[in-house]
Amino acid sequence: MKTAVLICPGRGTYNKTELGVLGRRFPDPAMLAGFDARRSELGQDTLCALDGAARYSMARHTRGDNASALIFAASYGDHLSIDRDGIDIVAVTGNSMGWYSALACGGALSPQDAFEVVNTMGQLMQDSLIGGQLIYPHMGDDWRPDPGRRAELLALVAGIGARPDHALALSIDLGGMLVLAGNEAGLAAFEAAVPVLDRFPMRLPNHAAFHTHLMAPVAETGRARLSPELFGQPDLPLIDGRGAIWWPGASDAHALWDYTLGHQVTETYDFTHAIRVAAREFAPDLFIVAGPGTTLGGAVAQSLILSGWRGIPDKAGFQTTQTEAPFLISMGRDDQRALVTKGE
Template sequence: MGKVAFIFAGQGAQYIGMGKELAENIEASKKVFEEASEALGFDMANLCFEGPKEELDKTENTQPAILTMSIAAMKALEEKGIKPAVTAGLSLGEYSALVCSGALDFKTAVKLVKKRGRYMQEAVPEGIGTMAAILGLDGEKVREICSLASEKGIVEPANFNCPGQIVIGGEIEAVNFASEKAKEIGGRAIPLSVSAPFHTSMLRPAADKLEEELKNIELNSINVPIMTNVTGTYVDNVDNIKDLLRNQVMSSVLFENIICKMLEDGVDTFVEIGPGKALSGFVKKINRKAVVVNVEDIKSFEKALEVLGA
């Protein structure tokens, strides 16, 4: 086996019951939920395990909930002596990766992402912005259709997930126009049910508020190399993290670049940590030969241990 990478899930993968099995069976995982509850002043285990769904789906709750569940799963792996050679996350998942890297402590991160979620929710009033997944077109074509559609309003590439799957975001009319253009040139467009056009310039108000919040945050040194969504490559200096986190809110997520760089640097095994298997699918589309496992419950945890030889 070559190098192992830990990759962390982003928003949208949440579900009622996430992390329950891990917390009930693994003390280190249970402790993470307790720490989150203490930091935030409400019962995080109850929110993740019981819901209600509409509470879990509120962005300011979703973000700390996914972070908590992801770190709980990571702690289960760490207890078995499994450590990554490199880490990264998709969008919100970058905060889990920062905790994994040692640069951010968990309690600081969970309080920060609750605020980040609220700022993102408030940045664009409901009914103004939207997002759509464009399938079957490359990055250049998607940039072209966004450029054409910009006469209708703001529309920008938001997530470069994997070959043939790029998410766009912006004002509703412009996104719909770009989606139609995508269909005309042989692509597909799937509207996403999101509350705001994340990772576009429309989120600048959230980025500005987050910047103020980040001034009060203390960072530690990086123990595990971490890659960032903003550049698609390594964070080369801990002093750059705050700027990267500010920009990440309103910049394209270069996830495909991150995975390609990891592969280039000898990673052959990817462990997706957190709810769902979306990232596993992206990795497989980028490189079919990569070994990919996920950890979100006891069954997937045991399978991961088997594959990782722990």
């Protein structure tokens, strides 16, 4: 049996190529029907209607109230599909919104309660839509660490964020990428100050200023609507956006609620450090990235390189190691999915 850390993706991972993924892969129709019954009660489009649409719509499918629920369902469905006779999941983590999915996969929230958390926070984010996000690389195409470049960019961010009427901060430390969030003045100032690299700096559509102090009103409303009673002890170790580990049988459920609807919403989400902790504390045979999509795989690989995992120095080294013995499994890829699931 192989050990694995399960990694749940965040916003931006359900795209055109993922349309229909729930219909094809979600393994528990009754559970999906329960999610949709709740959305119908709230007057929202059902997941089956969104996932079964004739065509993908950026305006419709990337809205926070729709995207969050679609992504959670796809991730949790993948979690259910893993062959537990051959794979021992030793810890769970996630990126940004993926933390809510991780709470369900790790047993700290029931699937239904996790869906309530995801759906509520997604709706609150969409209703407020405070600020925005952009993404910019600090690694080159070879994925070699460049700490000097990263420090320069973060100094620039801090300088812009200190200007009057400008808000800008590191939202997510995402492997070789910096996800920045702020108000329009802050984002525009950063875009004007850095060189254009391929498609970067790239604004993220329908994204708010996640993981910054601008989200304090959303966090406050979320805490009012979502009871601490929803949260319990995890069944598996959970690695949060600070790299802290919530251990089964030793976690304070109220503190878990407080982190999830407090720090996790308003402070930087350090996904790179979460992966570093996963690698060093659990030393798994595999890192399994749940769907939807495959875009988080690169950030996981970059985070492992930055962590010195197996001495891999760059993209070429990662590709060589991955070819010889695949250790990073993206469930959004059919060929890799087959390595960790029973026949579907």
